[in-house]
Amino acid sequence: MGASNHHTLSALVENRPGVLSRVAGLFTRRGFNIDSLAVGPTERADRSVITIRVDCTRHSVEQVVKQLYKLVDVIDVYEVPAEAAIERELLLIKVQADAERRSEVMKLAELFDARVADVGQTTLLLECVEHPDRLASFEELLAPYGIVEAIRTGRVAMLRASAPEGESKSRLRVMG
Amino acid sequence: MSTQTESAIAKARARTGRMNGAEAIIRSLEAEGVEICWGIPGGAILPLYDAFMACEHTVQHVLVRHEQGAGHMAQGYARATGRVGVCIATSGPGATNLVTPIADAFLDSTPMVAITGQVPTHLIGTDAFQEADITGIVMPIVKHSFLVQTVEDIPRAMKAAFHIASSGRPGPVLVDIPKDLQLTEFDFAWPDEVDLPGYDTDWISGVDQDAVDAAADLIARSRKPVLYVGGGVINAEATDELILLAEALQVPVTTTLLAKGAFPDSHPLSVQMPGMHGSKYANWTMHRSDLLITIGARFDDRVTGKLDAFAPGAKIIHFDIDPAEISKNRSADVSLIGHLNETLPALRDAVLAHKNDERIRHQIDWLNEVQGWRRENPFRYRRGGDTLKPEYVMEAFDKALRGKDAIWVTGVGQHQMWAAQYLTIDGPRRWITSGGLGTMGFGVPAAIGAQQACPDAYVVNIDGDGCFQMTMQELATARCYDVPAIHAVINNGWLGMVRQWQELFHGERYSETDLFGTIPDFVQLAEAYGCLALRAETEAEADAVIAEAIAARRPTVIDFRVDREEKVYPMVPAGSASHEMLDETWENEWVEEGV
Ligand SMILES: Cc1ncc(C[n+]2csc(CCOP(=O)(O)OP(=O)(O)O)c2C)c(N)n1
Ligand SMILES: [Mg+2]
Numbered sequence: 001m002g003a004s005n006h007h008t009l010s011a012l013v014e015n016r017p018g019v020l021s022r023v024a025g026l027f028t029r030r031g032f033n034i035d036s037l038a039v040g041p042t043e044r045a046d047r048s049v050i051t052i053r054v055d056c057t058r059h060s061v062e063q064v065v066k067q068l069y070k071l072v073d074v075i076d077v078y079e080v081p082a083e084a085a086i087e088r089e090l091l092l093i094k095v096q097a098d099a100e101r102r103s104e105v106m107k108l109a110e111l112f113d114a115r116v117a118d119v120g121q122t123t124l125l126l127e128c129v130e131h132p133d134r135l136a137s138f139e140e141l142l143a144p145y146g147i148v149e150a151i152r153t154g155r156v157a158m159l160r161a162s163a164p165e166g167e168s169k170s171r172l173r174v175m176g
Numbered sequence: 177m178s179t180q181t182e183s184a185i186a187k188a189r190a191r192t193g194r195m196n197g198a199e200a201i202i203r204s205l206e207a208e209g210v211e212i213c214w215g216i217p218g219g220a221i222l223p224l225y226d227a228f229m230a231c232e233h234t235v236q237h238v239l240v241r242h243e244q245g246a247g248h249m250a251q252g253y254a255r256a257t258g259r260v261g262v263c264i265a266t267s268g269p270g271a272t273n274l275v276t277p278i279a280d281a282f283l284d285s286t287p288m289v290a291i292t293g294q295v296p297t298h299l300i301g302t303d304a305f306q307e308a309d310i311t312g313i314v315m316p317i318v319k320h321s322f323l324v325q326t327v328e329d330i331p332r333a334m335k336a337a338f339h340i341a342s343s344g345r346p347g348p349v350l351v352d353i354p355k356d357l358q359l360t361e362f363d364f365a366w367p368d369e370v371d372l373p374g375y376d377t378d379w380i381s382g383v384d385q386d387a388v389d390a391a392a393d394l395i396a397r398s399r400k401p402v403l404y405v406g407g408g409v410i411n412a413e414a415t416d417e418l419i420l421l422a423e424a425l426q427v428p429v430t431t432t433l434l435a436k437g438a439f440p441d442s443h444p445l446s447v448q449m450p451g452m453h454g455s456k457y458a459n460w461t462m463h464r465s466d467l468l469i470t471i472g473a474r475f476d477d478r479v480t481g482k483l484d485a486f487a488p489g490a491k492i493i494h495f496d497i498d499p500a501e502i503s504k505n506r507s508a509d510v511s512l513i514g515h516l517n518e519t520l521p522a523l524r525d526a527v528l529a530h531k532n533d534e535r536i537r538h539q540i541d542w543l544n545e546v547q548g549w550r551r552e553n554p555f556r557y558r559r560g561g562d563t564l565k566p567e568y569v570m571e572a573f574d575k576a577l578r579g580k581d582a583i584w585v586t587g588v589g590q591h592q593m594w595a596a597q598y599l600t601i602d603g604p605r606r607w608i609t610s611g612g613l614g615t616m617g618f619g620v621p622a623a624i625g626a627q628q629a630c631p632d633a634y635v636v637n638i639d640g641d642g643c644f645q646m647t648m649q650e651l652a653t654a655r656c657y658d659v660p661a662i663h664a665v666i667n668n669g670w671l672g673m674v675r676q677w678q679e680l681f682h683g684e685r686y687s688e689t690d691l692f693g694t695i696p697d698f699v700q701l702a703e704a705y706g707c708l709a710l711r712a713e714t715e716a717e718a719d720a721v722i723a724e725a726i727a728a729r730r731p732t733v734i735d736f737r738v739d740r741e742e743k744v745y746p747m748v749p750a751g752s753a754s755h756e757m758l759d760e761t762w763e764n765e766w767v768e769e770g771v
Binding site: 013014018026062067069071075 | 323374
């Protein structure tokens with residue numbers, strides 16, 4: 001797992017035009033580095049969740065969170081601690097795999113619970129939903145075959161169903 | 177200008193009926209009790225201007241000469257009253273002309289609503305004539321913005337805009353309204369509530385007693401406390417509470433540029449302004465202190481100088497309304513989020529419950545030390561002989577308006593700093609300056625807005641010859657609406673503050689700072705605008721024109737031809753520790769304190 005300076009924040013926001021720009025713009029303006037950002041709908045049509053992976057110190061995470069709360073469209077911000085969360089990311093990857101090496105690549109895919117999404121003459125398109133670290137290993141192992149193209153969605157994270165109540169949502173309203 | 181009465185507001189809020197979006201904007205302004213707004217019409221906002229004339233209403237519109245003027249007038253009004261200032265512009269260039277005042281209002285926490293017309297909905301995104309993505313452009317400098325999508329959303333967005341602008345830490349909100357929606361008919365009803373799940377200010381109310389006790393405890397154990405006061409006190413209307421607290425504590429009080437007037441300059445506990453051009457005694461007090469009781473201030477770099485070297489031995493108490501200010505620049509030992517008019521009395525009570533007399537006895541040496549610095553190191557300048565010193569103009573104005581209800585407005589530069597140093601401001605909302613953004617051109621329009629807010633006050637804009645030329649076209653507005661503010665141009669013929677830096681830090685290379693003090697002839701210029709136009713080149717002339725201007729009660733411009741060489745001292749060079757102050761004028765006579 002990455003260094004302790006990486007933090008995963010989950011921002012519950014109003015599903016309004018411009019909200020993503022506001023959130024992303026805040027990071028740029030205040031000089032915080034985004035590792036990955038994923039946005040998507042939630043169980044409620046009028047809410048989205050933006051999952052942001054940042055690289056910064058503890059002190060600046062608190063600053064980011066306070067600044068996020070100042071955005072009118074941001075309803076809640078949580079830090080999702082890696083040890084208490086399920087973190088996933090989707091990888092789409094196109095690998096060189098002619099008839100000769102196809103079965104080898106597919107074996108590897110099986111090991112990572114990846115699915116074959118499409119088959120070409122000389123390439124395979126694989127999809128894999130996994131923890132981002134495992135996706136990284138998967139990519140590494142595929143590299144020798146020749147990666148034609150790879151895209152990841154950015155991580156999303158959710159507290160484990162088994163996380164104890166109470167500490168389950170480490171809501172980061174830092175004051176008040 | 178009288179505030180709209182409660183009953184008029186109630187009536188406006190009860191109004192329902194069929195109308196177009198343009199009229200709905202006006203009805204919304206009425207429902208918010210808006211009495212006056214500033215702006216310029218144009219294509220995308222024409223329906224609103226048509227409605228201003230077509231329907232009966234209680235909102236006065238003031239036609240300005242440049243939208244930047246409208247924005248700063250709204251700010252001047254807001255800062256003088258605490259109410260939301262409203263400015264209006266058309267799409268594209270009208271809206272972009274509002275960007276500077278919006279940024280200014282953002283950094284100085286001024287409640288403002290900017291209404292802009294937008295190209296019709298079906299043209300958005302096509303690079304249509306006068307289309308600018310103004311909500312995108314202002315994103316980092318507004319508290320919030322709305323691009324209205326349906327006509328039904330107009331009253332909701334307007335209500336939310338006023339609520340957001342004026343609650344919590346105040347700031348600017350922009351409402352962008354496409355032209356077609358202004359023309360669409362619908363059934364108007366003023367919403368009872370705002371629906372903003374992500375904007376909650378209720379939790380700010382109330383007092384966390386544990387934090388108050390912790391603060392009182394730090395104060396009891398401190399030997400060298402100081403109250404470090406920022407503009408938040410003025411926004412919170414907590415001046416009386418602050419005075420009571422300071423008097424109970426018996427500690428020195430320093431007020432930042434934005435907080436001038438939050439605590440009376442003439443109060444014996446005041447050590448006036450800290451920072452780059454603050455008093456030596458304020459900076460030394462902060463530097464030597466073991467406890468900064470920070471109230472609605474934000475450790476701005478113009479106050480702290482080199483942050484690592486700022487108040488190195490001090491613990492920090494920080495009271496504010498904005499959690500994001502706590503430990504942003506300097507980490508706080510005790511912090512409390514709340515409304516200062518609630519939290520300050522709570523702190524006072526807690527302090528009085530401690531052994532307060534004993535504490536004051538322990539701190540008396542400190543207070544005496546500070547008072548000694550203050551006695552021996554006042555702001556001072558050398559009188560000019562034949563030349564008129566800008567500081568003299570400040571003192572003369574100060575004396576002339578002492579005891580009168582005066583509102584002081586400034587531009588940005590040397591003149592601003594002399595005004596901050598030499599004017600005595602004893603009450604809140606009587607000192608209006610662009611602090612955070614430092615916007616040249618703020619003075620003329622902000623003074624007009626403040627004067628329109630307070631018609632009986634004596635409004636004086638202490639302006640620079642450079643600043644004045646950035647917004648002087650608003651003299652036409654002043655003249656057309658008979659706004660009698662006095663515009664005192666401190667004419668040194670330079671972009672003086674920049675020149676001062678060039679002299680001190682750039683080897684006296686005066687690159688592009690010479691304004692040639694006689695171009696334009698400010699007297700002829702002011703006469704062209706129909707203003708009373710005066711000039712002074714000596715102290716005697718200065719006394720005379722100040723008296724004449726104050727008596728005139730009409731738009732007035734005074735060209736003060738001041739000493740071109742004068743610099744602002746003391747000065748903390750940018751990036752230096754705040755107690756290391758330059759003071760060339762008195763170099764040889766200065767006995768440096770061992771601080
Ligand atoms: C809009 C804007 N442009 C540039 C500056 C940089 N600046 C700060 S003070 C100053 C000089 C102001 O000149 P003047 O109005 O004559 O005032 P003085 O310092 O001479 O009193 C300048 C150019 C600024 N603050 N604002
Ligand atoms: Mg000048």
